[in-house]
Amino acid sequence: MKIATSAYPVDWHASWADYEEKLELWVAMAAQQGAELLVFPEYAGMEASLIGEPHDAAQPDGWALSAVAAMADGINVHARLAADYGVHILAGSGPTRDFDSGKIVNRATFLSPDGRRGFQDKQILTPWERRETPLSPGRGLSAFDTDLGRISILICYDSEFPLLARALPCDVLLIPSCTDGPAGYTRVRVAGRARALEGQCVAVQSATVGATPLCPYLDENSGAGGIFGPPDSGFGTSGILADGRLDQPGWTYAEIEVDELPDYRGAAQVSVSEHWDEQLDCIQNINHRPLAVMKS
Template sequence: MKIATAAYPLDWLDSWAQYEDKIARWVSDAAGQGADLLVFPEYGAMELATLAGADAAGDLERSIHAVSDRMADAAGLHRRLAAEHRVHILGASAPVAVPQGRPVNRAEIYTPDSRQDHQDKQIMTRFERETWEIAPGGPLKLFDTTLGRIGVLICYDVEFPLLGRALTQADLILVPSCTEALSGYWRVRIGAMARALENQCVTVMASVVGKADWSEAVDTNTGCGGVFGPPDTGFPQTGVLAEGELNRPGWTYAELDPAAIAHVRADGVVLNRAHWSEQDPRAASVTNSSLLSEGP
């Protein structure tokens, strides 16, 4: 399969048609390069807040609802494009209002046969929980697709190994991200590469890039696209299948033979995934050993 992962800039939109044209162009470009799976980043849908005007786009609470109100239409657009181009798409995540409680951070996945499901972010960053009040959503899911089993860990979620371990049956873990600083980008990237090592799978990181001065939530963004695997049999020695240029908008592409995942899991130089359970008794039996001086 061929994977396309986005370094996606947020634009000011003057009309819904402008958004339709933008997404259609991005999908068409990737499909035209032979991509089977397209991955957009976390909070890439925040540009939809601009359709409600500058006051709404610049207000944290109003921007949530301005975007949420547009997500049904965005889903229809993505479903149509996935079917038209015969591709799988992970759409950019968005704050979505739910019937009870605070909004959640939700990414929708679309298939070529017009199927759709979503993954909610599990663990909120400090900004999300302390300032924006975005809430944890529904449970982790494992999506069975014609491309293999796919999991989604949204940005901060990929920094937690037990969430990754819960997706041990996934062949691909998609990591849509939105990071302000270079350090944030590297935290997520290191997490993505660690999950690929532990699960002997492929992780796919997408990023929001550039400035969006009209938004208090996503005004500064740093990152690039990247596709990572275990640095082992059948994969690059660095574990990097592909990486984009930092902060340069566009698609990053990687070719992947799904059989390589099955092979490294069965007969890699190391078998991290199979040996994971050996940690449990050893981690539980840590003992203290004092090397402190008892004095003169």
């Protein structure tokens, strides 16, 4: 399977047709390179609400409500492109009204070329999201069995919490991110690499780049696409399968053999996933002792 992960600039558009044209150019570019799985970043879905002359909104609640009104139409564009180009797409996430709870969540939608859909909501909000936005945490995690293997999603900050990934055994872990500086990007990158090591899976980071004037969710963006495996047998000494250039818009590609992942896991020098529960015994026996002079 060939994966394409994006460093994606979110733009204002003069018309809806311009927005659709941009998305199609991006999807076509990846599909022409043979990509079967395309990954857009966190909050990129808000681009569907950036139509017309750049304007301010009641910040940031107004922006969330504008995104809620536009997200469904934006997802439908991604769904059409998935079908037209025969690819699986993780559409950019954005504020979405949860039908059951009525709350606004940060939702990423996963689309297959045959029209099937699934979604994952962000579980743990950042301090800024808690302080400044009307977003609520999502409820529950999902793993999707697809023609490409088992795929799970952790949105940005969620990837920094290893128990979430532990609950989602998968072949490919998608990590759409939106960070405003190199430090934030690096935190998510480090988290993605750690999750690949722990889960013996492939972790895929996408990122927003550039600046989107007047929109507080996207006013500053820094990052790059990256595709990571465990630094072990079958993945090379670094585990870095592909690395995009920081703040350079475009796709980053890597080929992986999902069918061979069980063999890679069996041949691995270490198996954090298999030995995970041994930690529980270790932490039950924490001893606090003063330093003492030991006889030689």
